[in-house]
Amino acid sequence: MLGYVSARADSIFAVQGLGTHALALAGSPAQRAHLKAFARGAGIAAFALTEPEAGSDVAAIATRAAPTADGYRLDGDKLFISNLGIADHATVFATTDPALGSAGTTAFWVPLDAPGVTVKPMTAIAAHPIGALELRGVELPASAKIGEVGQGMKLALTTLDAFRVSVGAAAVGMARRALDEALGFVAGRRQFGKTLAEQPLVQAHLADMMVDLDAARLLVLRAAYLKDTTGGRVTTEVSIAKLGATEAAQRVIDRAVQLFGGRGVMAGAIVEHLYRAIRPLRIYEGTSEIQRTIIGRALAQGATKR
Numbered sequence: 525m526l527g528y529v530s531a532r533a534d535s536i537f538a539v540q541g542l543g544t545h546a547l548a549l550a551g552s553p554a555q556r557a558h559l560k561a562f563a564r565g566a567g568i569a570a571f572a573l574t575e576p577e578a579g580s581d582v583a584a585i586a587t588r589a590a591p592t593a594d595g596y597r598l599d600g601d602k603l604f605i606s607n608l609g610i611a612d613h614a615t616v617f618a619t620t621d622p623a624l625g626s627a628g629t630t631a632f633w634v635p636l637d638a639p640g641v642t643v644k645p646m647t648a649i650a651a652h653p654i655g656a657l658e659l660r661g662v663e664l665p666a667s668a669k670i671g672e673v674g675q676g677m678k679l680a681l682t683t684l685d686a687f688r689v690s691v692g693a694a695a696v697g698m699a700r701r702a703l704d705e706a707l708g709f710v711a712g713r714r715q716f717g718k719t720l721a722e723q724p725l726v727q728a729h730l731a732d733m734m735v736d737l738d739a740a741r742l743l744v745l746r747a748a749y750l751k752d753t754t755g756g757r758v759t760t761e762v763s764i765a766k767l768g769a770t771e772a773a774q775r776v777i778d779r780a781v782q783l784f785g786g787r788g789v790m791a792g793a794i795v796e797h798l799y800r801a802i803r804p805l806r807i808y809e810g811t812s813e814i815q816r817t818i819i820g821r822a823l824a825q826g827a828t829k830r
């Protein structure tokens with residue numbers, strides 16, 4: 525419903541979960557005490573995994589958390605971090621020992637007003653608060669560590685396992701809005717002496733939009749149901765839902781723009797806004813290619829039901 529009404533509200537809400545989920549999974553009692561304030565919106569969180577040289581290849585993260593007498597000192601750069609600019613805390617993934625690769629990845633709860641932290645706002649094609657994060661000699665107490673040293677990659681991937689479903693759900697909301705807008709438009713617009721809704725080729729577009737929308741919705745519902753009922757990781761089904769729903773929503777929205785004709789590409793039209801808003805969903809929380817890699821690998825290993 526958030527995706528239907530406001531893609532921006534959806535992204536802020538979803539990233540609030542993404543940025544605090546590691547605390548819910550592995551935080552100390554003092555860290556978990558923050559969660560109620562974040563649930564109320566009294567604090568805003570970000571999830572800082574991606575780096576300039578570590579995008580799809582998250583195991584390549586180079587942000588360093590060097591142990592100090594009292595805790596850790598963070599140095600590194602994070603890129604494309606949602607909610608930066610409005611967030612006050614971020615879950616930051618860094619390595620305590622570069623020699624260990626992803627086995628050294630550890631999560632930290634970082635106040636964004638700490639000395640050495642710089643937020644650089646970026647502008648995306650969709651209305652989406654986002655920026656880069658510079659960490660230069662950021663001194664953190666040992667209590668800023670979330671969970672155990674070396675548990676960071678597991679926390680990051682378990683978080684994505686939950687929130688990729690919400691990306692799929694947002695895509696369903698945006699696609700449903702596009703179909704509703706298109707239906708409203710074709711019912712009123714007349715060409716060749718009758719409404720567009722009465723013309724068979726337009727009805728064919730509408731039918732294809734409905735099939736894509738329903739398929740996307742069912743994939744998301746299945747992944748969410750499995751996530752809620754199995755209690756464990758359901759990575760493949762989550763990837764199927766994220767890939768299927770975001771790609772389907774892009775097709776639905778593109779057809780809606782087509783049905784609006786010239787009006788669909790004019791700045792300010794709802795379908796023009798949706799056309800820009802849907803595009804990043806095929807990239808963030810793992811690109812469509814990464815979802816295909818996860819699904820394909822599971823199939824090749826015989827590790828998923830058919």
Ligand SMILES: Cc1cc2nc3c(=O)[nH]c(=O)nc-3n(C[C@H](O)[C@H](O)[C@H](O)COP(=O)(O)OP(=O)(O)OC[C@H]3O[C@@H](n4cnc5c(N)ncnc54)[C@H](O)[C@@H]3O)c2cc1C
Binds near residue numbers: 572604605652809814
């Ligand atoms: C709007 C937006 C919000 C974001 N929010 C966050 C956030 O809050 N926190 C965060 O940590 N990150 C965030 N990201 C970053 C996002 O997760 C990355 O952009 C994404 O994982 C891809 O990384 P990259 O941009 O470096 O592209 P790259 O990894 O460089 O990939 C470039 C292209 O190559 C393809 N590719 C890469 N490897 C392969 C392969 N092995 N096989 C086939 N194709 C491949 C990719 O699919 C992509 O099409 C956000 C990104 C955007 C656009």
